[in-house]
Amino acid sequence: MAAIVALLCTLIFSVYSLGDALSLNYYDKSCPQAEVAITKAVKKAIANDKTVSAALLRIHFHDCFVRGCDASVLLNSVGKNTAEKDGPPNISLHAFYVIDNAKKAVEALCPGVVSCADILALAARDAVTIAGGPNWEVPKGRKDGRVSKATETRSLPAPTFNISQLQQSFSQRGLSMNDLVALSGGHTLGFSHCSSFQNRIHNFSTKLDVDPTMSPSFAASLKSVCSSHNKVRNAGVTMDPSSRTFDNTYFKLLLQGKSLFSSDQSLLSAPKTKALVSKFASSQEAFGDAFVKSMIKMSSLNGGQEVRLDCKVVN
Numbered sequence: 285m286a287a288i289v290a291l292l293c294t295l296i297f298s299v300y301s302l303g304d305a306l307s308l309n310y311y312d313k314s315c316p317q318a319e320v321a322i323t324k325a326v327k328k329a330i331a332n333d334k335t336v337s338a339a340l341l342r343i344h345f346h347d348c349f350v351r352g353c354d355a356s357v358l359l360n361s362v363g364k365n366t367a368e369k370d371g372p373p374n375i376s377l378h379a380f381y382v383i384d385n386a387k388k389a390v391e392a393l394c395p396g397v398v399s400c401a402d403i404l405a406l407a408a409r410d411a412v413t414i415a416g417g418p419n420w421e422v423p424k425g426r427k428d429g430r431v432s433k434a435t436e437t438r439s440l441p442a443p444t445f446n447i448s449q450l451q452q453s454f455s456q457r458g459l460s461m462n463d464l465v466a467l468s469g470g471h472t473l474g475f476s477h478c479s480s481f482q483n484r485i486h487n488f489s490t491k492l493d494v495d496p497t498m499s500p501s502f503a504a505s506l507k508s509v510c511s512s513h514n515k516v517r518n519a520g521v522t523m524d525p526s527s528r529t530f531d532n533t534y535f536k537l538l539l540q541g542k543s544l545f546s547s548d549q550s551l552l553s554a555p556k557t558k559a560l561v562s563k564f565a566s567s568q569e570a571f572g573d574a575f576v577k578s579m580i581k582m583s584s585l586n587g588g589q590e591v592r593l594d595c596k597v598v599n
C-alpha cells in the first residue's frame with residue numbers, strides 16, 4: 285500500500301512539477317555559443333523597436349502559465365486547431381519574429397539542440413536586463429511541447445481578477461503570493477489597450493462610474509484616451525510613464541491608486557501583498573531580487589517533449 289502511494293506521489297510529482305531538472309550549464313558542451321547568439325538577436329530587435337522588451341516578457345509569462353514553459357505559445361494554428369497565440373487574451377502578444385530570428389541564429393550554430401522554450405526564457409531575461417532591470421543566469425533544458433490550444437488560454441489570469449482569484453491562479457502553478465506581487469512588477473514595461481481596464485473607468489458598478497480605488501485624476505486621464513465606445517480600436521496607454529525602463533515605478537504608482545488593472549489594484553487588498561507592494565515601492569533592489577527569484581520559479585514550470593526545429597510548428 286505504502287509503495288503504491290509512494291509511486292502515485294512520484295507520478296503526480298513528475299507530471300505536475302518541473303519534469304526533468306533544468307541546469308545552468310545545460311548547453312555548455314552541446315551549444316556553448318547559444319546564449320550569446322540569442323542575446324545578440326534580442327539586442328538588435330530592441331534597438332529597432334523598444335516595445336519588444338515588454339512583448340518578450342509577456343510571451344514568456346503566457347507560455348509558462350499554459351502547459352508550462354514549453355513554447356506552446358509560439359505554435360501556429362494548423363487546420364482546425366486554433367493555437368494559443370490566436371486565442372482570446374492574445375491582445376498585444378507580438379514580436380514573435382524575434383524568437384524566430386534567435387532560433388535561426390542558434391540553429392546555424394548547433395542544429396536541433398536548443399529548444400524554443402529555452403530561447404524564449406533567455407530572451408525574456410535579456411529583455412528585462414536590456415530595459416535596465418536585473419540580470420540573472422537562466423536554468424536551461426526545457427523541452428518544446430506538441431500541443432497548443434486557444435481554449436486553454438482561458439486559464440490565464442484576467443485583469444478583472446480579485447486577490448483570491450489571482451492567488452488561486454498562481455498557486456495552481458506552484459507560485460506563491462510573493463511570486464504574484466514580484467511578477468506583477470512586470471507591468472513596469474509595456475502597453476495596455478483600453479479594453480483591459482475598461483471595467484474600472486466606465487460603468488464600474490450600478491452606482492459608480494469609476495472604480496473608487498482609482499485616483500480621480502488618473503481615471504480622468506484614462507477616460508480622455510479611452511471613450512466608452514472604444515471607437516479607436518488600438519487605443520490604450522503605457523503601463524507607466526517609464527514603460528520602457530524596468531524599474532519599481534509600477535509599485536510607487538500602485539500605492540497612489542494609479543494602476544491600470546483591477547488585478548494590480550487588488551494587490552493592495554490583502555495585508556501580506558500590500559506590505560510587499562510597499563517594500564518594492566521603496567526599494568528597487570528588493571524588487572529586483574524578488575523578481576529574479578520568482579522568474580526562475582515561473583520559468584521552471586516545464587512540460588514539453590522535443591526540441592522543435594521551427595518554433596512555429598511541431599517536428
Ligand code: HEM
Nearest residue numbers: 338339342345376441442443467470474475476477480547
Ligand atoms: C497577475 C496576473 C496578470 C494579469 C491579470 C495580467 C494582465 C495583463 C493585461 C490585461 C495586459 C495588457 C494587454 C493589452 O491590453 O494589450 C498585460 C500586459 C503585460 N503584462 Fe501582464 N498580467 C499579469 C501578470 C503578468 C506577469 C507575471 C508578467 C511578467 C512577469 C506580465 C507582463 C506583462 C507585460 C510586459 C505586459 C505589456 C505587454 C506589451 O506591452 O506588449 N504580466 N498584462
Ligand SMILES: *[C@@H]1O[C@H](CO)[C@@H](O)[C@H](O)[C@H]1NC(C)=O
Nearest residue numbers: 369370371372374375377378
Ligand atoms: C489574436 O487572435 C485573433 C482571433 O481571436 C487573431 O485574428 C489574431 O491574429 C491574433 N493575434 C496574434 C498576435 O496572434
Ligand SMILES: *[C@@H]1O[C@H](CO)[C@@H](O)[C@H](O)[C@H]1NC(C)=O
Nearest residue numbers: 444445446447448449450553
Ligand atoms: C473574488 O471573486 C470571486 C468570483 O467573483 C468571489 O467569489 C470572491 O468572493 C471574490 N473574493 C474577494 C476577496 O473579493
Ligand SMILES: *[C@@H]1O[C@H](CO)[C@@H](O)[C@H](O)[C@H]1NC(C)=O
Nearest residue numbers: 485486487488511512513514
Ligand atoms: C453604462 O450603463 C448604461 C446604463 O445601463 C448604458 O446606457 C451605457 O451604455 C453603459 N456604458 C458603457 C460604456 O457600457
